[in-house]
Structures are given as C-alpha cells and as structure tokens.
Amino acid sequence: MIIKKKYPEDFWLFVDKQEAGYTRNIAVVDLETTSLDPDLGEIICIGVGRPWLDEVVIYFDEGDWSRALEFVHGHRNYAAWNVRFDKRWLEHYGFPAINCIVYLSDISELIIPEKCWLELQPEEFAPLRRYAYPFKVEDPLSHRLRWARVIDYYKAYKKERGVSRKVIQHIIIEHNYWDIVRESWWLIQYLIELRREEER
Secondary structure: EEEOOOOOOOHHHHHHHHHHHHHOOOEEEEEOOOOOOOOOOOOEEEEEEEEOEEEEEEOOOOOOOHHHHHHHHHOOOEEEOOOHHHHEEEEEEEOOOOOOOOEHHHHHOOOOOOOOOOOOOOOOOOOHHHHOOOOOOHHHHHOOOOOOHHHHHHHHHHHHHHHHHHHHHHHHHHHHHHHHHHHHHHHHHHHHHHHHHHOO
C-alpha cells in the first residue's frame, strides 16, 4: 500500500517554499520496523519525505519492498535521524550499500557529495534544540497509551479485521508521517543556516 500526503499547512507557515528547495533530491527517510535487527524482524513501513515537492510518500505493509527501495534510490541523497539503522535495514532488503555517511553538523557548505547518507543527529547525537519546530505535531502515539510502541500496534494490526485494523493502520502511518515532517524541518533549518553562512 502506498500513501501520499502533503506536509501539514502549519509547516508552510514557518518554511518558505524556496528554502524548502534547498533539499531538492534529498529523500528524508524513516523506517518503522518490528525489531532493531533486520535478521530478527521485518519492515512495517518506509516513509520518504520530499519537501521541495510538498510530498510525503509512505509504503506500508508491502511484503515485497522492491518498489519502495527503487523509489528511495531514485534520489541523489538520503537523510535520516539514525542513518545506520535505516541504512542497515534497507541494505538487508537489497538497497545498494553506500559507504558515504555525512554528519549534517559537519557540512560547511551546501555542496553535498552525490549518493551519500546525511545523518541528522548533530554534535554527538545531541538533540537539535535550536531547531525546535514551532508547528503543532499531531503524532497519534504521543496522545495514546505511552507504553505502546509501533511494534505493539503492528502486532494488533496483524490480528485485527475491519474497522479496528484500519484505525491501527492509520495510527502507524500517522506516526511515520510526523517523524518525516520533523526530520524534514531539521534538514531544512540546517540547510538554511548553511546558505546564510555562505551569503556572509
């Protein structure tokens, strides 16, 4: 199943569309999985953000992930909050092995080598506090049972039928969507900062 969504309207109150263009051809990637180890689990969904197109594409419960991998690979670069996790899972499913990982905090100009992963966690994995997002986040997992994880919802999704199954599917997809929105925000803010540095 493929779901296509736009970025939330609030996002564009704080991001200029021209500045979102700095991300052109960088796929913002976020995976939900049933395990930390690809040998022991499976992918639940693969979200891909493309801010310059105002588009988030989510592949959910695919079974065969080849079209999702092909879609991700079609971009010049890839960005993720925890690159080694997402990269390892994608490569386990057949994504080309790419040895180039660039920490976003180490980039000093907007020239990024082609076919590299951009790690969004800067400064020894410190949170991006200076880029706190000003828009409202509607992540359904933040409003529901705090102990519940995506994997718990996915297990319930596999067991349920009918309306309950659709509701659980929606929760997982929305969680992945909001992860992509947040990661896109951090990427754009850092690239804006780089552009301002270049202009000084």
